[in-house]
Amino acid sequence: MLHVDLDQFIAAVEVLRRPELAGKPVIVGGRGDPTERAVVSTASYEARAFGVGSGMPLRIAARKVPDAVILPVDHEAYLEASEAVMATLRAQPGATVQVLGWDEAFVGVEAGDPEAYARRLREAVLENTRLSSSVGIGDTLVRAKVATGFAKPAGVFRLTEGNWLEVMGERPTIDLWGVGPKVSRRLAAHGIVTVAQLAACNPADLVPEFGPKMGPWYAQLGRGDGETVVDDTPWVARGHSRETTYQQDLTAPAQVDDAVRELVARVLEDVIAEGRPVVGLTLKVRYAPFFTKTYAKRIPETFDREVVLDRALELVGKIEQGRPVRLLGFRAEMSMPEEARKGHTPTRSGW
DNA sequence: TCTGGGGTCCTAGGACCC
């Protein structure tokens, strides 16, 4: 199967509609104002050369690249571009498309010459959308996904059982899709630093550290093994959430109360649009400066706006008084329709 | 320097039941 990933997607979409930005350091984030609390969504390759990357606070990025063009995030534009890309992928003969995000998807296909097919796919996307992409080829979803990293930018790369260890073996475990800083550190504490070491370990040995599911799963990841089927079952959301970081910390209880009501109202709109009952609520509070607590509540299935709001306000009662609040998040989990319970999820299906 | 917003899934521990 193949994994298609657009090159610097968000920045590329911005450059398309503002050609004069081509070749300049472009940073997209927040409302485009580097004095606000916000982070970088995407930086163009020119900006990345200065050490700017996604997730970095916007004001830091602006300091690193004084000449950067800083633009606000425009979800609508990216969604539209994304849909054009996905439509192009779906139009390929025999292709099964599993969307992972705005700018990436797995494509399942029987191809005699996968490299040639991948190059044609790149060209089709470029022709239809004027966007550059990179394509990974693999015999598992994990290998295809990891292969794309070697294909970037604007290339094709193939990873299989045959060359996996040769290419990945000496690399640190954090290079794997699904291993982050915490897990790589915990693995290192057990003497597992490289992908080859992880691949060679006994899955059962990882259970005490990571639990019955994650332990064996990390071992499998080290080998590059896993799912081999691209699944185009439509994605069904498990829940909806809204989060807001306040430009000024909230200090008065009444401010917090109002803010939660507003968040709840926005989440409820999404949930009601889906027509599924709510089964659980979670309130996330980030107290300044960076201390987060979550408060959860399971509720009997209900469509009722008033019931959900009441339950939400019970959670508000748990917020610590007198401590400034920097961020509030509210999530509603929805009951799953029976036929969707096996529906895949956007990021973990390949694992 | 000071950290978005949208998601998913896993784990641990306590409560409770039989």
Next chain:
DNA sequence: TCTGGGGTCCTAGGACCC
């Protein structure tokens, strides 16, 4: 007097991804 073992549900928190 001492204290089984298995199961489920709930809450809180952690980790990761785009």
